[in-house]
Amino acid sequence: MSKPDDAGSSERQHTAAAESEHPMEWDEAPNNRKPASDRQTISEREEKDDARKIVTGESKYTADYAKHFPDLAAGSVLRSDIAHGRVTEIDASAAEEMEGVYAVVTPDSEEVPDKPYTSSGQPYPEPSPWDLHVLRREVNYVGDPIAAVAAVDGDTADRATRAIEVSYEEEEGVFDTAAATNPDAPQIHDPDNIENHQPGADYERNIESHIEGEIGDVAGAFEAAADSDDRIVTETEWELPYQSHCVPEPHTTIAHRDEDARYHLITSTQVPYHTRRQLSHLFDVPIRDIRVSKPRIGAGFGAKQSMLIEPITIALMEAAGRPVKLETTRREQFYALRSRRPARVRMRSVVTDEGDVEALDLSAVTNSGAYGPHGMTVGSSVGSKPLPLYTHAPNIRFEATAVHTNLPVAGAIRGYGAPQGHFALEGHMDEVAHELDMDPLELRARNRIEEGDIDDASGVLSGGEHTRRIRSCGLGECIDRGKEAIGWDEVEQPDEEHLHRACGVALTAQKSGVAGDELGAAHIKMNEDGSFILQTGAVDIGPGADTAMAQIAGEVLGAPPEDVLVQPSDTDVSPFDYGAYASSTTYVTGQAVKKAAEKARTQLLEFAAKLLDEPPETLEARDGAVHAERTGESVTLEEVGYGSIYGDDERAQVMGEASHSTDESPPPFGAQFVDVTVDDRTGEFEIHDLVYAVDCGVAINPDLVEGQIEGALHMSYELAVSSGYSFDEDGTPETLGFRDYGMPTADDQPPIESIIVETHEPTGPFGAKSVAEIPVNGVPPALSNAIRNAVDVRVSDLPITAEKIEAKLDTADEAAD
Amino acid sequence: MTVEIDLTLNGEERTFEAERSDSLLDVLRKNGYTGAKRGCDTGNCGFCTVTVDGESTMSCIEPVATIDGATVETIESLGSQDDLHPVQSAFVDNAALQCGFCIPGMIMRSRDFLEENPDPDREEIRAALSDNLCRCTGYEKILDAVEDAAERMDGDTAVAADGGQPVDDVSCSGCGCGVNDE
Ligand code: FES
Ligand code: FES
Numbered sequence: 001m002s003k004p005d006d007a008g009s010s011e012r013q014h015t016a017a018a019e020s021e022h023p024m025e026w027d028e029a030p031n032n033r034k035p036a037s038d039r040q041t042i043s044e045r046e047e048k049d050d051a052r053k054i055v056t057g058e059s060k061y062t063a064d065y066a067k068h069f070p071d072l073a074a075g076s077v078l079r080s081d082i083a084h085g086r087v088t089e090i091d092a093s094a095a096e097e098m099e100g101v102y103a104v105v106t107p108d109s110e111e112v113p114d115k116p117y118t119s120s121g122q123p124y125p126e127p128s129p130w131d132l133h134v135l136r137r138e139v140n141y142v143g144d145p146i147a148a149v150a151a152v153d154g155d156t157a158d159r160a161t162r163a164i165e166v167s168y169e170e171e172e173g174v175f176d177t178a179a180a181t182n183p184d185a186p187q188i189h190d191p192d193n194i195e196n197h198q199p200g201a202d203y204e205r206n207i208e209s210h211i212e213g214e215i216g217d218v219a220g221a222f223e224a225a226a227d228s229d230d231r232i233v234t235e236t237e238w239e240l241p242y243q244s245h246c247v248p249e250p251h252t253t254i255a256h257r258d259e260d261a262r263y264h265l266i267t268s269t270q271v272p273y274h275t276r277r278q279l280s281h282l283f284d285v286p287i288r289d290i291r292v293s294k295p296r297i298g299a300g301f302g303a304k305q306s307m308l309i310e311p312i313t314i315a316l317m318e319a320a321g322r323p324v325k326l327e328t329t330r331r332e333q334f335y336a337l338r339s340r341r342p343a344r345v346r347m348r349s350v351v352t353d354e355g356d357v358e359a360l361d362l363s364a365v366t367n368s369g370a371y372g373p374h375g376m377t378v379g380s381s382v383g384s385k386p387l388p389l390y391t392h393a394p395n396i397r398f399e400a401t402a403v404h405t406n407l408p409v410a411g412a413i414r415g416y417g418a419p420q421g422h423f424a425l426e427g428h429m430d431e432v433a434h435e436l437d438m439d440p441l442e443l444r445a446r447n448r449i450e451e452g453d454i455d456d457a458s459g460v461l462s463g464g465e466h467t468r469r470i471r472s473c474g475l476g477e478c479i480d481r482g483k484e485a486i487g488w489d490e491v492e493q494p495d496e497e498h499l500h501r502a503c504g505v506a507l508t509a510q511k512s513g514v515a516g517d518e519l520g521a522a523h524i525k526m527n528e529d530g531s532f533i534l535q536t537g538a539v540d541i542g543p544g545a546d547t548a549m550a551q552i553a554g555e556v557l558g559a560p561p562e563d564v565l566v567q568p569s570d571t572d573v574s575p576f577d578y579g580a581y582a583s584s585t586t587y588v589t590g591q592a593v594k595k596a597a598e599k600a601r602t603q604l605l606e607f608a609a610k611l612l613d614e615p616p617e618t619l620e621a622r623d624g625a626v627h628a629e630r631t632g633e634s635v636t637l638e639e640v641g642y643g644s645i646y647g648d649d650e651r652a653q654v655m656g657e658a659s660h661s662t663d664e665s666p667p668p669f670g671a672q673f674v675d676v677t678v679d680d681r682t683g684e685f686e687i688h689d690l691v692y693a694v695d696c697g698v699a700i701n702p703d704l705v706e707g708q709i710e711g712a713l714h715m716s717y718e719l720a721v722s723s724g725y726s727f728d729e730d731g732t733p734e735t736l737g738f739r740d741y742g743m744p745t746a747d748d749q750p751p752i753e754s755i756i757v758e759t760h761e762p763t764g765p766f767g768a769k770s771v772a773e774i775p776v777n778g779v780p781p782a783l784s785n786a787i788r789n790a791v792d793v794r795v796s797d798l799p800i801t802a803e804k805i806e807a808k809l810d811t812a813d814e815a816a817d
Numbered sequence: 818m819t820v821e822i823d824l825t826l827n828g829e830e831r832t833f834e835a836e837r838s839d840s841l842l843d844v845l846r847k848n849g850y851t852g853a854k855r856g857c858d859t860g861n862c863g864f865c866t867v868t869v870d871g872e873s874t875m876s877c878i879e880p881v882a883t884i885d886g887a888t889v890e891t892i893e894s895l896g897s898q899d900d901l902h903p904v905q906s907a908f909v910d911n912a913a914l915q916c917g918f919c920i921p922g923m924i925m926r927s928r929d930f931l932e933e934n935p936d937p938d939r940e941e942i943r944a945a946l947s948d949n950l951c952r953c954t955g956y957e958k959i960l961d962a963v964e965d966a967a968e969r970m971d972g973d974t975a976v977a978a979d980g981g982q983p984v985d986d987v988s989c990s991g992c993g994c995g996v997n998d999e
Contacts, residue, residue, distance in 0.1 A: 051912075298918030
């Protein structure tokens with residue numbers, strides 16, 4: 001850890017080692033940086049490659065494959081209806097005797113593996129604890145799987161599941177993180193049954209992990225501030241509830257054995273390769289005897305990074321001796337699968353009265369629910385993603401504790417901890433601005449991250465040892481353009497005295513993949529007609545990754561993107577990929593695609609050189625042809641394709657393959673603006689506009705980028721105003737459907753304006769960074785800030801509701817009287 | 818208990834065997850009409866929307882036994898990939914889709930709505946689509962698409978020439994699962 005001599009100094013010195021380890025210059029291929037006018041297929045609003053089959057209903061999702069399996073059985077899962085306890089007896093006799101029931105499996109069935117695993121869908125070795133069982137007797141939340149049925153159809157399977165009688169020995173549950181860490185609280189897990197390599201676990205106090213790190217001397221900065229009259233100390237607290245992915249296609253798996261008796265799964269997953277490996281470990285089956293195929297996916301948002309139903313489906317398939325389809329219900333999606341974890345975050349800061357941030361201290365307690373997938377890694381993102389916004393602060397401390405309760409299991413979800421951190425940090429910054437009586441944008445302008453910075457705040461957990469260079473940052477332009485679009489400087493107050501209008505802002509950051517822990521690979525081959533088949537393990541779960549990959553390949557090869565056919569990922573066929581998570585696909589797999597296409601291009605130009613009788617280095621591939629600069633002649637890609645395969649002398653298929661892995665993970669940046677009017681009599685509020693300006697490097701496809709912004713803003717808006725589950729006092733969930741939950745409809749959703757600010761990220765393919773997650777971070781703090789500006793009350797616990805605002809207004813009125 | 822149901826489905830007289838407890842969505846999907854999707858099975862998401870006797874209907878909560886004799890149109894009855902219905906082409910051209918799971922239902926709803934109200938404003942479109950959820954798009958481009966479709970529908974309305982049969986599947990060569998045929 002590097003400690004500056006003077007904790008109060010406003011600039012932190014970076015070591016010469018950090019400077020030279022992360023030079024500003026990046027050894028970039030000359031073709032990587034193209035002015036807009038030279039671009040052929042990137043930066044174009046290409047039609048999404050599956051658009052037509054989607055609008056005709058021909059796009060096929062897992063459940064749509066059922067018709068290929070004439071003897072397909074339907075599965076159904078029996079889940080615990082108590083929050084904490086032990087199953088003492090499972091009487092499945094009535095279910096087994098029902099007509100049309102093929103198999104019932106329980107924790108004792110030989111087809112059901114009896115070893116711990118994690119559902120996390122992370123690379124090997126998974127950082128998440130191995131604390132789950134496929135089916136279990138010790139139950140830790142309402143929703144834990146106990147038994148499952150395979151039957152002739154879904155109705156019979158459901159009836160049979162309900163006919164299974166379960167007796168429990170109930171134990172006291174704990175439903176709140178503060179209560180759970182009390183030494184007298186019921187203990188949820190026995191550490192002897194768990195493999196947990198995360199730091200800080202203390203199962204006696206229901207702590208799954210605890211992590212902390214510091215740069216500079218935070219305690220010193222607070223001490224110094226206490227004695228000084230030109231520094232202010234601010235402390236705030238923030239709270240966020242559960243959020244559902246509301247993934248449109250419920251998790252669905254079809255499992256069968258192929259004609260070689262290998263396990264074949266068609267499944268709605270974001271991580272085919274991690275799923276294959278995790279199944280291999282769980283079932284003791286060699287990796288090569290498992291095939292995971294990803295058809296079209298009805299979106300993921302992190303929900304399908306978890307391996308949730310594949311193991312049960314395999315167990316049922318083995319027990320029933322026939323293919324099985326398991327399709328989860330919407331109720332299960334809400335209470336039994338995965339969610340965004342609730343969090344309590346405390347922020348403290350020292351800021352000079354000029355507005356320079358001297359110390360930031362962020363401390364988070366997250367609620368993992370009953371099990372630990374992604375507990376520590378999401379916890380670490382609560383700080384490591386937003387804190388770099390103020391990386392100039394010389395003293396930064398961050399800690400996160402992941403705590404178990406007998407509530408639904410938290411997992412990975414778009415944003416991955418960053419929304420919790422941003423709500424606290426960006427809400428806090430506005431409180432500081434109010435105390436200083438400073439424009440919140442001015443405060444941010446003084447302190448925010450910039451291009452060229454060496455950022456160590458993202459490495460705060462390593463004590464600042466891990467640093468990175470910020471080679472692209474368009475945050476300034478995001479602020480300027482967002483401010484303009486929302487009308488920051490010209491808010492007009494409504495005529496009605498009880499209505500108050502104001503804008504709010506929040507800055508946002510994320511990453512592009514997991515630094516040093518990603519692998520993407522790609523293979524591309526040319527057909528004789530000049531088209532290409534591109535295989536990547538990139539998992540398009542809806543946003544259009546396949547289309548972006550075709551655009552990247554097309555840009556290199558001079559081919560129109562519709563001539564680059566991208567195959568859906570399938571572990572038997574596609575090159576390896578870590579999967580669709582952590583905003584990695586465009587940045588990591590996109591670079592593998594670019595490299596593979598470049599290798600193919602070299603061969604393509606050699607063949608073209610022979611046809612044109614010109615040296616390859618003078619040729620250029622564009623618009624479906626190869627052009628000779630000197631002679632002005634050209635050959636079409638089709639001529640090259642036929643020539644390469646049926647030519648007279650040398651024959652070889654034009655093919656390229658490449659892998660990409662990197663220690664870089666450049667942050668995209670963005671500025672969220674909200675324009676709101678609040679009624680001071682009722683607390684009711686109306687959002688006029690959500691404006692989000694993002695720097696995602698070079699947008700490979702602006703339509704797709706806008707789609708990511710708009711969709712993520714919808715989720716961010718929901719987190720701000722209608723997230724949260726309710727439970728009865730026994731931990732039984734009461735939020736079981738879209739409407740109870742309040743997922744915003746077309747009528748509820750405020751208008752969205754998305755602004756793309758172009759920068760060039762030299763480490764990314766054609767300058768691209770990520771965009772899929774970052775816009776989910778900003779609405780809660782920006783809305784809370786806007787309301788504070790409008791009516792001078794702060795709602796610091798989500799969701800923000802009229803009742804909460806009204807209650808705060810009433811309290812403020814009483815205090816004033 | 819099995820019952821026989823007569824429907825006019827996408828313009829053809831069809832008879833289906835169904836369980837009395839089946840919903841219209843169950844019957845459609847079992848018989849290869851998989852364009853309508855199951856997102857909740859409780860009438861909350863609209864992914865299963867089809868048109869019954871001219872009205873947008875959530876097929877998952879429509880007991881099939883009660884609609885004997887009805888006229889049903891599904892997404893399969895609109896245009897084909899090379900000859901899209903104006904609502905479909907408006908969705909494609911406005912990039913109003915991502916994962917696509919909500920889209921067949923959203924398009925049927927939009928088509929039925931625009932036939933009733935050919936010249937809606939944005940607020941009317943928002944209200945009309947509020948029974949159909951979408952998790953991916955924030956609705957923004959869907960609203961653009963429906964506005965655009967309203968203009969396009971002033972012209973013709975393509976209907977699939979094959980009477981809206983589900984497209985025949987070609988199995989993959991590996992194991993008969995058909996997984997690579999999309
Ligand atoms: S599946 Fe019919 S409304 Fe959701
Ligand atoms: S496009 Fe995915 S739910 Fe609408």
